[in-house]
Amino acid sequence: MATTPTRPKFELKMGPATREAYGQALVELGTKNPNLVVLDADLAKSTFSAKFQEKFPERFFTCGIAEANMVSISSGLALCGKLTFASSFAVFLCDKGYDQMRTCVAYPRVNAKFCGSHGGISIGEDGPSQQSVEDIALMCALDGFTVLVPSDEFCARALVHRMAEHNGPVYMRTGRAKAPIIYSAQDSFEIGKAKVHGDGRDVAIVACGLEVGYALQAQAQLEEEGIRARVIDMHTIKPLDEAAIAKAASECGAIVSAEEHLLDGGLGAHVAQAVAKSRPVPMEFVAIQDTYAESGTPDQLMEKYGLTAPYIVKAVRSVLKRKS
Amino acid sequence: MSATLVTKVTNNVKLTPAGPRIESTAELKRLANRVRIEIIKMIGAAASGHPGGSLSEVELLAALYFRVLRHDPSNPTWRERDRFILSKGHGCPALYAILAEAGYIDPALLPTLRKLGSPLQGHPDKRMLPALEASTGSLGQGISVGIGMALAARLDKLDYHTFVMVGDGEIQEGQNWEAAMFAPYHKLQNLTVIVDCNRQQLDGFTKDILAVDPLPAKFSSFGWNAVEIDGHNFDEVIPALENARANSSGKPTAIIAHTVKGKGVSFMENNPKWHGVAPKPEEVAAAVKELESAK
Numbered sequence A: 001m002a003t004t005p006t007r008p009k010f011e012l013k014m015g016p017a018t019r020e021a022y023g024q025a026l027v028e029l030g031t032k033n034p035n036l037v038v039l040d041a042d043l044a045k046s047t048f049s050a051k052f053q054e055k056f057p058e059r060f061f062t063c064g065i066a067e068a069n070m071v072s073i074s075s076g077l078a079l080c081g082k083l084t085f086a087s088s089f090a091v092f093l094c095d096k097g098y099d100q101m102r103t104c105v106a107y108p109r110v111n112a113k114f115c116g117s118h119g120g121i122s123i124g125e126d127g128p129s130q131q132s133v134e135d136i137a138l139m140c141a142l143d144g145f146t147v148l149v150p151s152d153e154f155c156a157r158a159l160v161h162r163m164a165e166h167n168g169p170v171y172m173r174t175g176r177a178k179a180p181i182i183y184s185a186q187d188s189f190e191i192g193k194a195k196v197h198g199d200g201r202d203v204a205i206v207a208c209g210l211e212v213g214y215a216l217q218a219q220a221q222l223e224e225e226g227i228r229a230r231v232i233d234m235h236t237i238k239p240l241d242e243a244a245i246a247k248a249a250s251e252c253g254a255i256v257s258a259e260e261h262l263l264d265g266g267l268g269a270h271v272a273q274a275v276a277k278s279r280p281v282p283m284e285f286v287a288i289q290d291t292y293a294e295s296g297t298p299d300q301l302m303e304k305y306g307l308t309a310p311y312i313v314k315a316v317r318s319v320l321k322r323k324s
Numbered sequence B: 001m002s003a004t005l006v007t008k009v010t011n012n013v014k015l016t017p018a019g020p021r022i023e024s025t026a027e028l029k030r031l032a033n034r035v036r037i038e039i040i041k042m043i044g045a046a047a048s049g050h051p052g053g054s055l056s057e058v059e060l061l062a063a064l065y066f067r068v069l070r071h072d073p074s075n076p077t078w079r080e081r082d083r084f085i086l087s088k089g090h091g092c093p094a095l096y097a098i099l100a101e102a103g104y105i106d107p108a109l110l111p112t113l114r115k116l117g118s119p120l121q122g123h124p125d126k127r128m129l130p131a132l133e134a135s136t137g138s139l140g141q142g143i144s145v146g147i148g149m150a151l152a153a154r155l156d157k158l159d160y161h162t163f164v165m166v167g168d169g170e171i172q173e174g175q176n177w178e179a180a181m182f183a184p185y186h187k188l189q190n191l192t193v194i195v196d197c198n199r200q201q202l203d204g205f206t207k208d209i210l211a212v213d214p215l216p217a218k219f220s221s222f223g224w225n226a227v228e229i230d231g232h233n234f235d236e237v238i239p240a241l242e243n244a245r246a247n248s249s250g251k252p253t254a255i256i257a258h259t260v261k262g263k264g265v266s267f268m269e270n271n272p273k274w275h276g277v278a279p280k281p282e283e284v285a286a287a288v289k290e291l292e293s294a295k
């Protein structure tokens, strides 16, 4: 974050989409681990699992447009000791494969991994039938699942490796749109350990996915106004880093959550639960309200549905009014 | 597989390196009868459960566990064991009674069916009973899980076979037909689906709800070897399962087993009432008496 004392202007540089990092990480993993099996449901080019397919065709299964079948097949493979990663668009993987995620994966505690790409509304022009706005809520409601929403390519790549090491079911949401570069290859990531940017004590902004970039922009703008915010990249929604939340609540006394997901059952809801349990402080929520979005460019949609930096700044101002 | 097995003999069951075996059909029939009695007693004691679809499966399960499957009750997680998935999970009382006969579980546990803390959950729960290959209960998913297991066998170059039992009502679930397309395309000759075709489902007769016939033609048109058998006749059941196990045609096998829901208990046979209703104590007594006299 290059800032000057006179003009703390914050510019984000765009990098590849997190879905591209997923494909790259699968290839890295596949090279190391001959036990890795990858599945997709006719969206391999979009989820980037095709990267793995090119390299290891004998360990790649395309299931056709049959997500439910794919989730249950993953379970059978994993029950026989294979390390499986199955992907599709988040909306089809989670919504069409949900009973299978529950019956064949979560409930018997099967060590299978899943990646839903095209999470959120930033997929743009394809419109609401393809935009997953509920995957975090759905996947967090599955017993024993770990739920990840990486913010940039470095975070995504590292977390795919952590997924492979973790024993238990994991869901990762990736995005279609280019993601701002927040980290570097030197940064390390652990499941369940948030990344904290800055030590501001006026307010904490807890964000995931693309919202982390907007939160950092908001942080810079607030700084100009003399408001010192810390940004918490909550790349793991479940299990939530409750310690980081408790610390933020007691040190900042006000919290804003920001996510590209429905208000119901998303990051904000989980953070609010942790805040209520540790140290109740006022909160505001930047999220998609109770609605499906529409077609448009990613930028237009993020703006129209209230998810960009100015909306985070607005939420900070209103939460600060309620701060005691 | 542990070598000690060969020497252990219980209940006329010979424990061979390939798993427990009962050579005589007369002895298999006696076992099937004992299993039916257990099913009635277990469901009666639980005061809930699914007698009809449990009773229809008995010969199929007995033939699998005592003639066809390669397995080792002393080592349920043996990597090269054959897999069996009861996709129609509500039929688990029959499976539990068979697992007790085969030595996987203590027969003293059978009366704990559906009780708090029992490994014999209302539907198969792998967490509680490691001898189960999969947790089931939401119908329509077992064939897909079996495909995963059959693919794993191929990737690992192991020659175990995976068997999946589904109901003829269950086959209405769309996921079965996703799986039915997948398995032949991948030439999974190490996968066999057994349809317990008892002509009934929950609300009544399958033909009155959503007819699924003709099942052999449906499966063969999808690229399966499809065979039809009398699912209560060991002379048909055993060769069909053995052929499926030895299959080298490059196609998966579908065995359409014609069965009678409630088989062996005259007041339950062909009466849809007994899909998911437990017999009362006097009905348990009558059913057990009938089954015992049939021995």
Ligand SMILES: Cc1ncc(C[n+]2csc(CCOP(=O)(O)OP(=O)(O)O)c2C)c(N)n1
Binding pocket: B050, B052, B053, B054, B056, B088, B090, B091, B137, B138, B139, B140, B166, B167, B168, B169, B170, B171, B196, B198, B200, B201, B202, B261, B275
């Ligand atoms: C997905 C799903 N829907 C509904 C049920 C409720 N249910 C339990 S058994 C059953 C009927 C099953 O019929 P069939 O497969 O023919 O089994 P059988 O007659 O052998 O008992 C139904 C609808 C269920 N377990 N799972």
